[in-house]
């Protein structure tokens with residue numbers, strides 16, 4: 001039965017890492033997938049994670065199944081990280097979280113939850129968005145539509161166009177927003193703009209689904225949550241998909257959370273029961289290890305402080321690489337203005353390089369970036385690879 005199959009196209013992001021691994025050029029640079037590198041070009045295991053694992057190894061008693069929604073302690077701490085412990089959405093009991101295999105797992109559970117419980121709703125994604133977003137929702141038979149987000153050059157927010165688009169979405173539909181560090185553009189609304197976005201969502205009775213994969217990579221843990229805290233008002237509903245891949249460096253452990261915010265605690269429990277059906281028919285219950293690491297770190301004062309320091313270190317290195325990139329491009333290609341890269345935040349920026357230029361970077365210079373918009377993972381730049389990277393970019397411009 002498989003004989004007629006043709007090769008499926010490689011994934012537009014992870015497929016590049018496969019190609020990168022096969023490249024024999026010793027000076028190759030991978031700025032495709034969103035993985036943080038330190039100054040030496042390594043993706044480190046955080047010190048707080050190592051210490052949590054050491055404690056877990058000593059204390060772990062069982063490898064029995066977790067509940068469908070994962071470790072209760074993880075769920076509680078994940079919610080507190082989103083909102084802070086004394087936020088009304090938590091103290092009222094109307095916020096519940098499920099531990100999921102990564103942020104992608106959270107998105108897929110959310111998509112199945114929507115399919116099963118709000119079948120008439122379409123999902124609206126920003127133009128552009130993470131390449132996997134439409135695929136996840138289409139895989140769950142969701143109708144996917146787009147709303148305006150960036151200006152024509154892709155370097156800044158077109159806020160008027162965004163509001164106009166949001167104002168045209170029918171009540172009852174779902175709007176996917178990037179909580180911070182928009183992927184792929186690095187362009188975020190300001191706190192004031194978030195308040196206006198929240199007003200539109202409330203007035204038009206739209207359900208926000210917030211993809212929150214980079215908390216702490218933009219301006220700070222609380223600063224990056226400004227958007228979702230503006231959106232979640234007393235009595236309002238939301239779905240939040242968070243990832244701990246980047247801010248804990250736990251990529252391969254697959255740890256994320258789907259947080260459901262409902263109008264009351266009874267409704268939240270009913271919504272949770274339906275999300276559990278989606279999980280049970282997908283992967284049954286989540287793997288323990290990654291969630292246990294996050295819960296151990298966030299639940300311990302000393303480890304939490306260590307994590308905050310390490311996260312701040314990663315954040316400031318990314319900011320420094322943005323500045324260095326802009327300065328180096330100014331030397332290598334003074335006729336081109338890349339200053340917008342320093343204004344954006346998080347791991348990614350749209351370089352504006354065309355597919356032909358992206359292809360040439362790969363084939364002639366062994367520099368790998370994502371084709372759509374020339375998305376660059378700034379967190380993969382180092383002082384060592386900067387000169388070679390900028391020389392290569394200047395040569396294809």
Ligand code: LMR
Pocket residue numbers: 013014032033034035130132183
């Ligand atoms: C990315 O956009 O590179 C990351 O979110 C990793 C992924 O799974 O695509």
